[in-house]
Amino acid sequence: MAAIVEVQDLIKNYYMGDVTVNVLKGLDLSFEEGDFVSLMGPSGSGKSTLMNILGCLDRPTAGNYYLRDRDVAHMTDNQLSDVRSTYLGFIFQAYNLLPQYTVVENIELPLVYQGVPLDARTKDRCVALAEMVGLGTRLDHRPLQLSGGQQQRVAIARALVNDPQLILADEPTGNLDSRTSVEIMEMLTELNKAGKTIIMVTHENDIAAWSRRVVRLRDGMVESDIRNDKPLGFR
Amino acid sequence: MDIRDIPPVPPLAAATGFEGLNKVRRSFVLAIRSLWLHKLRAFLSVLGIIIGTSAVIALMAFGKGSMQDALEDIKRQGATNIVVRSVKPPDEGATASRSFVASYGLKVADLSRMGTFGGTISKMVPMRVFPTEVRYLDRMSNGRLVATTEDYAQVNKLTLSSGRFLNDEDNFRKLNHCVLGAGLADKLFPFEDPMGKSVVIQKQEYRVVGVLIDRMPTGGTGGSQSAEDYNNDVYISFDTAKVRVGSTVVIRTSGSRGGERVEVSQVTLTVDADFETSEGREKVRAVGNAIKGMLKEDHLREDWAVSVPLDRLEEAERAQARFTSLLVLIASISLFVGGIGIMNIMLATVTERTREIGIRRALGAKQRDIIIQFLVEAVVQTTVGGLAGLTFGVILVFGLPPLSRLFFETNLPAQLSWQPMALSVGVSVIVGVVFGLYPAWRAAKLDPIEALRHD
């Protein structure tokens, strides 16, 4: 399979006054299309920092990052915005829905910034996605009227609306109880089976057990990289 | 349901160049929605702009109204008239010549020289004024005896309620005919028709040939002529006065018997010019200056005064201009303060919605999109504020005059015009752009990651 993410000697430093914090110390990673990867590691090991770079929200201090052969490490802010709205889908730990928008309006937001006209077809797609994640009866609800699990499903629908090449999920079940977490993981597994590439950060082995590959970071370096032959959702 | 059954992403909008416009329209809806969410806050933050615009619109209307009023007043006096009056020289009363008859002022000879100004002067109305008592049977009233000619009625825009004004024949044949002012006619003839009756003025009998309608008093002319009430005037012909009254006005002052000899109290000249044009005004002024020059040469003392009502018009216009520039200053200050209020609230909004900004950026919003969003929100606020101010200002313009009539019994003339309205709403929009730009820029420059982490 072709690599969708190719990271070479990735370095990320933060400069705080005179102090330089080396967060990522030369990562070499390659993720294949259609894979389902868990990023693990102790707190402060640089998981979120890596996710931000992979998600084109941040640029590395040095090194290369190719997203499907696009050299995103050297793009301008505007170009990165286009990459995010067109090729990426985000799922956050804190759901990050816009409280003043309805479910459908939240789902269509990436398309707005992509420049897709908001017509009946767009609406159909958003409604279909909402139905797929089981919120067909809550289309006009606002996020605060939904439970955490429901909000995260809206976020999943939103992450899918632009038909992304890569889905990035930073602790998607971090705020959810174990039953709801399982529901969310089942949903992600379904998406992965349908061909979506997913990179997910998690602290919990139970959650990582759903993925096909587990990468552990420690102090900004890859500690281990293990393939999981029997992911939970595939048994 | 399977992801593969979901309808595909619709194709991108064909590049028409209007994508930006579309985003602006969306931001517009969003802005209205988020303002509606914080109605009270939005109202308070645009209060400065509401007050600023409404004050400007109301004050402009009242300023223009009073200007219009002054203009009407001047037109009533005759905007192309020049009034030359006899004035008692200041040194005269102080010297020892108390018991003598003081002789001063314009002479009939002056009048004929003014007459040589030719085509520029279309009318010349001389006037002599004596304070006098007027009697009819046993009724008596104080008034002014005004000796003048036929044109007086036209130059001063008099209207008769009955009869006719004096004419050339009255003058030529020195007939004892008179015309009564409305006030005098009321006092002497409360129950009867004065027409054809004889009134007694300084032992002479005059037959009433006409009565005037109520005449509005005029304001002072250039500070040199006090406001006058014409309703107690009685008019006789100029030449009749020469023979019947003589040229000496006897004024009793305490302790001495003195008199004043004045040949012509006043002459009103009408210049053949259009006061709406600057050439016309120049012409009126030139004639005024020529008359001043002539009188300066011919008279040893300053026993005359020339007043040009047009000067008052220009004075009113200058006052209006001063008022307007003051208003512009006040408006600028209040809109500036209003703009600061907007900036303040927008900065607070940006801080409050930092996380929202992070989310939007993560989902693909460009810095430009964020700028547009917050700029539109600021502009919507100030525009709504400007429109509210406009409405409030118009309410003031229509509401204050009746109130002022009711409680203070003063007239408050007002005239609305579209220019200040359009200007103040336009400026409100600009204030939104100017003062919204910095907060919007701050919002756009936020680091998406930090913004996302914000709570």
Ligand SMILES: Nc1ncnc2c1ncn2[C@@H]1O[C@H](COP(=O)(O)OP(=O)(O)OP(=O)(O)O)[C@@H](O)[C@H]1O
């Ligand atoms: N903006 C920043 N400035 C300075 N240091 C930073 C910044 N962001 C992250 N760091 C540092 O980088 C290191 C890695 O942070 P990161 O958020 O990637 O950890 P993480 O692996 O996601 O941890 P957790 O599991 O707790 O989420 C931390 O030591 C953190 O202090």
Ligand SMILES: [Mg+2]
């Ligand atoms: Mg983290």
